[in-house]
Amino acid sequence: xxxxxxxxxxxxxxxxxxxxxxxxxxxxxxxxxxxxxxxxxxxxxxxxxxxxxxxxxxxxxxxxxxxxxxxxxxxxxxxxxxxxxxxxxxxxxxxxxxxxxxxxxxxxxxxxxxxxxxxxxxxxxxxxxxxxxxxxxxxxxxxxxxxxxxxxxxxxxxxxxxxx
Amino acid sequence: xxxxxxxxxxxxxxxxxxxxxxxxxxxxxxxxxxxxxxxxxxxxxxxxxxxxxxxxxxxxxxxxxxxxxxxxxxxxxxxxxxxxxxxxxxxxxxxxxxxxxxxxxxxxxxxxxxxxxxxxxxxxxxxxxxxxxxxxxxxxxxxxxxxxxxxxxxxxxxxxxxxxxxxxxxxxxxxxxxxxxxxxxxxxxxxxxxxxxx
Numbered sequence: 001x002x003x004x005x006x007x008x009x010x011x012x013x014x015x016x017x018x019x020x021x022x023x024x025x026x027x028x029x030x031x032x033x034x035x036x037x038x039x040x041x042x043x044x045x046x047x048x049x050x051x052x053x054x055x056x057x058x059x060x061x062x063x064x065x066x067x068x069x070x071x072x073x074x075x076x077x078x079x080x081x082x083x084x085x086x087x088x089x090x091x092x093x094x095x096x097x098x099x100x101x102x103x104x105x106x107x108x109x110x111x112x113x114x115x116x117x118x119x120x121x122x123x124x125x126x127x128x129x130x131x132x133x134x135x136x137x138x139x140x141x142x143x144x145x146x147x148x149x150x151x152x153x154x155x156x157x158x159x160x161x162x163x164x
Numbered sequence: 165x166x167x168x169x170x171x172x173x174x175x176x177x178x179x180x181x182x183x184x185x186x187x188x189x190x191x192x193x194x195x196x197x198x199x200x201x202x203x204x205x206x207x208x209x210x211x212x213x214x215x216x217x218x219x220x221x222x223x224x225x226x227x228x229x230x231x232x233x234x235x236x237x238x239x240x241x242x243x244x245x246x247x248x249x250x251x252x253x254x255x256x257x258x259x260x261x262x263x264x265x266x267x268x269x270x271x272x273x274x275x276x277x278x279x280x281x282x283x284x285x286x287x288x289x290x291x292x293x294x295x296x297x298x299x300x301x302x303x304x305x306x307x308x309x310x311x312x313x314x315x316x317x318x319x320x321x322x323x324x325x326x327x328x329x330x331x332x333x334x335x336x337x338x339x340x341x342x343x344x345x346x347x348x349x350x351x352x353x354x355x356x357x358x359x360x361x362x
Contacts, residue, residue: 028266029192031279034259035229036192042263047271054264062252065228069236070248072222076237084360091355092221094326095348097305098333099224100298103194105338107291123288130198130296137198137293138188141286145190148285 006040016048037061118151174243175250181208182235182254189231190283191290196231198293201300210238213304220301224348231255305330325358 006026010016017025025047029039038061045057079085111119122144129135181203189196197220204210211219223233232252239251266279307321329351336342 024270028270028279029263031190031283032259032263032266033188033190034186034256034263035189035196035231037229038232038256038259039263042259043267043270046264046267051264054260058256058260062232062256065226065232066236066248066252068226068228069222069233070240070245072226073237073240073248076218084356087356087358087360088352089218089221089355090326090359091329092348092352093217093301093305094329094355095333095344095351096217096221096224097298097302098330098337098347098351099344100194100197100220100294100301101330101334102337102344104291104295104298108295111288111291119284119288122285123292126289126292127295130293131299137202138184140289140293141188141190144289145282145286149282152281152284 006044010044017044021047122147171243175247177208178239178242178247178251179254182231182239182251183257185231185234186255187258190286192229194230194294194297195290196229196234198297200231200234201297204234204238210242213300217301217304221348225345302330329354 006022007019011019011022025043026036026040029036029043032039038058041057041061042054045053045055047053049056080089108123111123126140126144129140130137185196185199185203189199201216205213205216219234219237220230222237223230226233232255235251235255236248239248241247243250303317305326306323307317308323333347333351337344337347
């Protein structure tokens with residue numbers, strides 16, 4: 001989502017960074033924890049104007065959701081009382097569930113298609129750990145990251161394939 | 165501005181919860197979903213499952229990352245404007261620290277390969293966690309009651325209208341690669357007719 005917007009603004013309009021560097025910045029933004037838009041803002045801000053640039057670009061990124069959701073949150077309680085709005089949200093609930101099912105099929109399908117036994121194993125173990133054994137999500141993320149770092153960087157260096 | 169002691173505690177809890185959400189949501193998009201669900205619904209009872217799903221609906225319709233939208237919504241609900249700002253800052257603080265460190269090393273060495281291994285291990289687990297969070301949203305859409313889990317579902321609670329809309333929506337999304345926002349608006353309008361008018 002953010003890649004085409006960033007390319008148009010930073011590469012084409014402002015010519016602050018070139019195409020290849022932008023893709024590297026996006027790759028780092030996607031690898032780091034937290035919202036990708038914020039991470040990308042930090043990378044670009046740092047590249048263009050150092051630490052002050054980081055603060056300015058973060059401010060610009062968080063302001064729109066802060067304002068938009070604040071306005072919606074003000075009306076939410078009143079809206080919820082309305083019968084029609086309630087029916088609308090109830091209907092949309094099915095739509096959101098469908099969108100998330102679509103995303104999960106897409107993401108899981110991508111992993112299954114690689115036929116990488118290790119990835120598929122991680123996926124199954126993580127699902128079981130979360131649903132059946134109720135293991136903390138943060139712990140599952142840390143363990144799978146540590147496992148990936150050891151397995152792909154130490155034991156199997158240079159092999160394997162990239163996603164996306 | 166003077167804050168009461170209880171309010172300061174709530175703000176600290178908000179900051180810490182969203183700090184953890186920011187710290188462990190890796191992979192963008194829906195990766196924050198399971199973490200928001202855990203912090204906001206399970207650790208703290210800041211939102212009900214219904215409100216959580218409504219936040220997701222709103223997030224789909226508006227620009228901006230889900231975790232930031234949730235920060236503002238939950239922060240506002242729990243502690244007003246100051247709450248939304250504190251939660252947002254909590255959510256982006258891990259990014260600021262970690263990405264600045266990564267940025268520093270990247271511009272110094274321009275080497276990315278070592279973090280790729282971590283990501284390869286992480287991505288399948290993130291998919292599973294999103295699937296698990298998705299399951300609770302699915303259950304809310306399919307059953308009438310709030311506290312249904314996979315362990316205690318009853319066929320008498322099934323909302324058949326919702327299941328039908330869900331099935332049609334998934335079909336349209338998969339088969340015709342439809343725009344998610346349009347699909348959600350369509351199920352919303354269908355909801356108005358079915359639940360509101362009839």
